[in-house]
Structure formats: C-alpha cells, structure tokens
Amino acid sequence: xxxxxxxxxxxxxxxxxxxSRSGILYRQINRAYSMDYARLMDSGLYAKLTKLGLLIPHAxxxxxxxxxxxxxxxxxxxxxxxxxxxxxxxxxxLKDAALATLSIQKHALKLGMSLxxxxxxxxxxxxxxxxxxxxxxxxxxxxxxxxIAYKQFCQHFLAPLALMSFRDARLNQLLRVYIxxxxxxxxxxxxxxxxxxxxxxxxxxxxxxxxxxxxSDNIVAPRxxxxxxxxxxxxIESLEATIKKLTWKPAGTEWGDYxxxxxxxxxxxxxxxxxxxxxxxxxxxxxVWDLGGNTGVFSRExxxxxxxxxxxxxDPAAVEQNYRIVKKQKEQNILxxxxxLTNPSPAIGWDNAERDSFxxxxxxxxxxxxxxIHHLAISNNVPLTxxxxxxxxxxxxLVIEFVPKSDSQVKRLLxxxxxIFPNYVREGFESxxxxxxxxxxxxxxxxxxxxxxxxxxKY
Amino acid sequence: MHYTPHFYLDPGTGSFIIQIAIAALLxxxxxxxxxxxxxxxxxxxxxxxxxxxSDNASN
Numbered sequence: 001x002x003x004x005x006x007x008x009x010x011x012x013x014x015x016x017x018x019x020s021r022s023g024i025l026y027r028q029i030n031r032a033y034s035m036d037y038a039r040l041m042d043s044g045l046y047a048k049l050t051k052l053g054l055l056i057p058h059a060x061x062x063x064x065x066x067x068x069x070x071x072x073x074x075x076x077x078x079x080x081x082x083x084x085x086x087x088x089x090x091x092x093x094l095k096d097a098a099l100a101t102l103s104i105q106k107h108a109l110k111l112g113m114s115l116x117x118x119x120x121x122x123x124x125x126x127x128x129x130x131x132x133x134x135x136x137x138x139x140x141x142x143x144x145x146x147x148i149a150y151k152q153f154c155q156h157f158l159a160p161l162a163l164m165s166f167r168d169a170r171l172n173q174l175l176r177v178y179i180x181x182x183x184x185x186x187x188x189x190x191x192x193x194x195x196x197x198x199x200x201x202x203x204x205x206x207x208x209x210x211x212x213x214x215x216s217d218n219i220v221a222p223r224x225x226x227x228x229x230x231x232x233x234x235x236i237e238s239l240e241a242t243i244k245k246l247t248w249k250p251a252g253t254e255w256g257d258y259x260x261x262x263x264x265x266x267x268x269x270x271x272x273x274x275x276x277x278x279x280x281x282x283x284x285x286x287x288v289w290d291l292g293g294n295t296g297v298f299s300r301e302x303x304x305x306x307x308x309x310x311x312x313x314x315d316p317a318a319v320e321q322n323y324r325i326v327k328k329q330k331e332q333n334i335l336x337x338x339x340x341l342t343n344p345s346p347a348i349g350w351d352n353a354e355r356d357s358f359x360x361x362x363x364x365x366x367x368x369x370x371x372x373i374h375h376l377a378i379s380n381n382v383p384l385t386x387x388x389x390x391x392x393x394x395x396x397x398l399v400i401e402f403v404p405k406s407d408s409q410v411k412r413l414l415x416x417x418x419x420i421f422p423n424y425v426r427e428g429f430e431s432x433x434x435x436x437x438x439x440x441x442x443x444x445x446x447x448x449x450x451x452x453x454x455x456x457x458k459y
Numbered sequence: 460m461h462y463t464p465h466f467y468l469d470p471g472t473g474s475f476i477i478q479i480a481i482a483a484l485l486x487x488x489x490x491x492x493x494x495x496x497x498x499x500x501x502x503x504x505x506x507x508x509x510x511x512x513s514d515n516a517s518n
Contacts, residue, residue, distance in 0.1 A: 013467050117468055146482070148466045151474035203481045212473035226479045234485030235478060 004066045008353035013117070015136040019066040027058070027135060028065045029073040036113075036139050037073065043111040045138070054104050056080070056126060056133045078126070080133060081287065081308040081335075085355055086120040086156070087176040088337040088345060090320040091164050091248040092327075093130070094172060097123040098157035100130035102240045105147075109233065114141040118149035120156040120181070121355070127332040146227045147235060151212075154204050155181025158243065162201055165246040166192055169316045172338075179349050184209035200242025250317030271446040273301050276368065276399060279441070279454050280305040283397050285365030291341055291394075292372035296322040296334060302368060303333050310364075312339040341372070342380045359393065367395035370452075374403045374410045377424055384423055384432035392436035398455040402429050406449050426451065 007018040007025075015033035019026055029037055040046050049055035058077040065071030086094055097120055105115045115137050122134040147153075156175075159182040163171040167190060174182045188209040195201040280288065280302045290299040293311030295318050303309040311334055313319050322336035339345065344358035369391065376382045382390075391398050403410055405424060423432070430439065437455035445452055 015467075116466065146470070146475055146478050148468060148470045150478045151471045152468060154474075203477075207481075208474065208477050211477035212471060215473035215476055218472045227482055228486055230489045231479075231482035231486030234487070234489040235482040237489070238481070238485045 006066060008351065009121075009349070009355065011350070013134075013136060017066070021063065021066075025077065025079055026061060026063055026066075027075050027077055028067065028071055029075060029136065030070045031072040032070070033136055034072045037136070039113060039140050040135070040138050043113065045108060045111040045113055048107055048111070049104060049132070052103075052107075053127060053129045053131060054100055054107070056124075056131055056135070058135055075135065077133065077135060080124045080126050080131075081333075082310050083124060083356065083361060084310075084335065084337050085175075085345065086160070087172055087174075088339060089172065090316050090323050090336065090338060091161070091169050091172075091250075092320055092323050093125070093336075094120070094157065094161055094164070095243060095246065097130040098153075098161060098243050099240065100132065101153065101157065102236055102243070104132055105236055106233075106240075108138055109141060109229065109236070112141050113138045114145075114147065114232075115139075115149050118153035118156060120175070125335050128326055128330060128334075141229075143229055144227060147232060150235070151208075152181065153239065154184060154208060157181075158201075158204055158239065159184055159187035161243060161246050162195065162205060163187060163190055165248050166195055169248055169250070169320075172316075176345070176348065179354065184212060198242070198245075200238055200245070204239060204242060248320070250320040265447040268445050268448040268450070272370065272401070272452060273298065275443055275445075275452050276370075277301040277304060279397075279399055280307060280366065283366060283454075285397060287364045288366045288368065289362070289364040289395065290368040290370075291339075292369065292375070293322070293336070294318045296325060296336060298368055298370055299334055299336075300331075302366070303331070306333070307366070308333045309335070311336045312341070314338070314340045341376060342382075362394050364395045366397040366399065367391060369398065369400040371401055371403060371409070371450075373400065373429075374407075374413060378410065378413045378421060381420075384429055385435065388433045388436045391433075392457050396457050398437060398453070398457070400433070400453050400455065401445070402426060402451045402453065404449050 002022040004019055004021045007020065010017045014030060015036070016027055016029040019028060046055065050057045056077050058075040061074045061076040063074045063076070065074050086097070089097070100123060101115070101118050108114055116139040117137050122132055122137060123130050124133045125131070160172050160175055163174070163182065171190070184205055188206050191201065191205065196206055276298050284305060285307045288302045288307040288309040290296070290302060290309055290311045293299045293313050296311045299309045299311035311322055313322070313336070316338050319336045319338045325331070326334050326336060339358060347353065347357040347360065348355045373387065376387055377384060391400070404426060405411070405414065433439070433455060437457055439453055439455050441454040443452050
C-alpha cells in the first residue's frame with residue numbers, strides 16, 4: 001500500500017484532515033462531520049459556491065481513509081498550484097480574501113449553514129480568485145447562535161487590513177508573528193485615534209478588544225437564542241461595509257516606479273522580454289518563480305507559455321499593482337506575492353510545521369532572477385557561490401541576469417560603500433554558478449552591459 | 460438555557476458577548492431596511508435586485 005502522510009497543518013478541526021498518498025492530496029471527512037457535509041452538498045450551497053469560484057471543487061474518492069476508525073468519507077479536492085500565506089499578500093489580496101469569506105458566509109446563511117472558522121489560511125488564490133479551500137468549514141446554522149468565527153475574522157482580516165490602510169501596508173507582517181491573527185488590543189493600540197470615529201472599526205476592533213479584556217476571566221456563556229438571524233446578518237454586513245471602505249493607494253515605495261527610473265533602453269527591456277518568452281516556451285515549465293518580479297512584466301512573458309507563474313517581490317506596492325493587473329485582465333496563472341529574498345517566509349506554527357517556509361514550497365521547474373543578483377550579492381553581501389547554492393535548491397532551470405559593476409544600478413549601490421566584491425565580475429559569476437549549473441545559453445542584452453543566462457541544474 | 464459548547468475554536472467570551480450587543484444594534488438596521496423596502500413596495504417602487512452572483516473581488 002502506498003505511503004499515507006497526514007499533513008501537519010490540519011490537526012485542529014476534528015471534522016477531518018488532509019493527507020497525501022502517492023503525491024495526491026486527499027481530505028478525510030470524519031463521522032462527526034457527516035451531517036454537516038450532507039447539508040453542504042444537498043442544500044445547493046456547494047454547487048452555488050463552486051460555481052462562483054468561492055469554494056474549491058472536490059470529487060468524492062474511493063481511496064481508503066487514513067484513519068478508518070473515525071472516517072466517514074474521503075474526498076479529493078482540486079489542487080491549488082501554489083500555497084501562499086496572508087503575510088505574503090498585498091493589501092487588495094487580503095481584502096479580497098476577507099470579502100470572499102464574508103460573501104461565503106452570506107451564501108451559507110441563506111441556505112441554513114454558517115462558517116465555523118474564518119481563518120485567512122483557509123483562503124487561497126485559485127484561478128486568480130480568493131477561494132475557500134477548507135470544505136469542512138461549514139456547519140449547520142442553529143437559529144439564535146452568534147458567529148463563532150467572529151473573533152477569528154476580526155484578527156485574521158479586519159485588524160491587519162485596518163492597520164495596512166491607516167498605518168502602513170507593511171504591517172501585514174504582524175501575521176507572520178501572530179499565527180491566529182493580530183491581537184485586537186495590539187491593533188487598537190497601533191491604530192490612529194481617528195479610527196474610533198469609524199463605526200465599524202470602533203465596534204469590531206476597539207470596543208471588541210475592550211470586551212475581550214473585560215471578560216477574559218469570565219466563564220459565563222451567553223444565553224441561548226441570544227442572537228437572531230437578522231442580527232447576525234447585520235453583523236456580517238457591517239463587517240463587509242467596514243472592509244469595503246478600507247483602501248490603500250500604493251505610492252512612494254522603493255520600486256513603485258522602478259521601470260521609469262532605470263536608464264537602460266527600451267530595446268534592452270524588449271530584448272529581455274523576448275528571451276524570457278523564448279526560453280520558457282522552449283523548456284515548457286509547469287511552475288515558474290519570478291524572484292524579484294516587480295509588477296510582473298517578465299512573469300507575464302513566462303506565463304504566456306502556460307506555466308503557472310508566482311511573481312515574488314519585496315515591495316508591497318509593486319505586488320499590489322501586479323495583483324490589480326491580474327484582476328483587471330482576469331489572469332488565472334499569475335500569483336503576485338510579497339517576499340524578501342534576503343529573509344524569506346519561515347516555517348511557522350505548531351512544531352514549526354503548520355505553514356511551510358518559502359523553500360519547502362518548491363522547487364519550481366524554472367526560476368527567473370532578473371536584475372536581482374546585484375541586490376543579493378552587493379546590497380546583502382551574499383557570496384556568489386552561496387547564491388548558486390540557493391538557486392540550485394529552488395529550481396531546475398534558472399534564467400538569471402548578470403548586472404556588471406559598470407551598470408548604473410550597481411554603481412548606485414557601490415556609491416556610498418567600499419567595493420569589497422573583487423569576484424563580482426562576469427568570469428567570477430560564471431565560475432561560481434558553474435559549480436551547480438550548466439550554462440546552456442548566454443546572451444548579451446541589447447544596448448546594455450548586462451548578460452542573460454539560461455542554466456540547468458547539474459544534480 | 461445556555462449553549463452546550465460544540466465549537467472546536469474558542470470563540471472568546473468577550474467576543475461572544477460584544478458581538479451579540481453590536482449585532483442587536485445592526486440587526487435593527489436590517490429590519491428597518493426590510494420594512495422600508497415593503498413601504499416602498501406599497502407605493503409601487505421596485506426594490507433593487509440583489510446581485511447574488513456578484514464577484515467577491517469588488518475593488
């Protein structure tokens with residue numbers, strides 16, 4: 001029998017869990033959840049949500065369960081091409097994930113169900129849209145019951161969105177520290193006082209945080225029937241209205257208008273686009289990582305070959321712009337994400353195993369490292385041999401651009417510091433990377449001093 | 460009568476109590492809107508169709 005492995009991220013909910021077998025992902029549904037599952041499927045909710053792209057579709061499977069004693073059914077959910085986390089999303093991605101969650105809850109309530117959790121980690125971007133991937137998040141709604149997931153929703157979505165909108169878009173990084181969302185007292189303390197004049201933020205964050213503190217030692221359960229369905233609908237609509245009003249305009253950050261500030265010619269830019277397009281078409285990768293993808297210009301060239309392309313960039317403004325393009329053009333195979341390559345997403349959660357590190361979510365078939373090497377080798381002092389190791393662990397094919405010291409961008413980086421990089425020359429770069437890669441192609445980028453390489457990992 | 464808790468997540472006592480208070484207020488709004496709709500209907504004003512199949516990506 002093929003090896004069965006329980007996934008370490010789905011241990012909390014007794015309704016079921018994920019496991020993989022022969023490289024295929026399955027979800028075991030436990031008997032305790034059978035009634036709720038039947039309602040999800042029979043009420044029309046599943047059909048409705050999957051039609052709207054709000055819930056991941058699945059097929060019932062005849063695979064043997066991973067733990068037969070508790071098993072009711074095994075389902076095979078459609079696989080998401082790349083799992084991402086809320087601390088890697090731009091403002092609008094987190095906002096769309098929040099609105100998707102509320103939209104799902106509204107549809108569920110209409111059909112007699114309710115979300116029993118509202119974790120940002122249950123949302124993934126599938127076919128360009130925020131989609132719920134946890135089929136077991138629904139329960140049969142009991143009239144009179146409050147929304148169990150209210151606290152989680154406020155911590156995972158409302159608090160970080162308010163902080164990003166009113167303080168700084170980089171504050172979603174708090175989610176990397178607080179796996180169950182930003183504590184509301186912390187959000188309240190960091191938000192400007194004027195947010196107390198915003199009804200939604202006043203109630204759902206400030207007063208909510210106060211109530212949590214006040215009742216922290218209290219074991220009184222609310223009375224049954226305390227909350228009508230109408231009241232619950234009002235609560236969901238209030239959260240929705242509050243979140244819709246939160247905005248962020250990307251401006252004034254590092255790369256926001258990088259392409260406008262570079263001095264290299266349009267012809268060089270077009271030549272690079274053409275090479276990326278040609279080489280991805282030739283190697284036909286399934287998964288491409290564009291490392292330092294800015295607003296996704298080259299990601300789109302790679303994606304045109306049909307590859308699913310994750311476009312990583314350190315700048316939330318560039319990622320925001322990239323995501324807005326994805327939405328506008330309804331692109332299904334580009335996923336923009338915020339990532340600092342010099343300090344990529346670590347593994348977090350219980351036993352450091354709930355959320356995977358950046359590296360563990362690879363390797364990709366192909367990586368693009370365009371106009372990025374000087375930032376890693378010079379700004380961050382990473383030796384070239386270590387860079388070669390890093391890329392060899394992440395991809396089979398590497399499209400990498402060497403930017404020499406004579407380039408104005410590198411001159412700028414070296415302007416205010418000592419040049420301690422004698423190896424940072426074309427020959428040094430090639431010899432360092434040749435230890436881990438075979439150089440298949442090397443093309444001088446037209447009207448520039450840069451070189452674009454196509455390399456294949458040796459082993 | 461109180462709930463027999465069946466939640467796998469801790470909803471938080473404070474979060475529970477405050478949402479009931481907030482929602483009671485917000486539920487009034489929903490009720491008012493509903494009755495306003497029927498008053499308008501009485502005068503022959505058609506209610507706006509709710510866009511049930513709207514995209515979640517609204518901005």
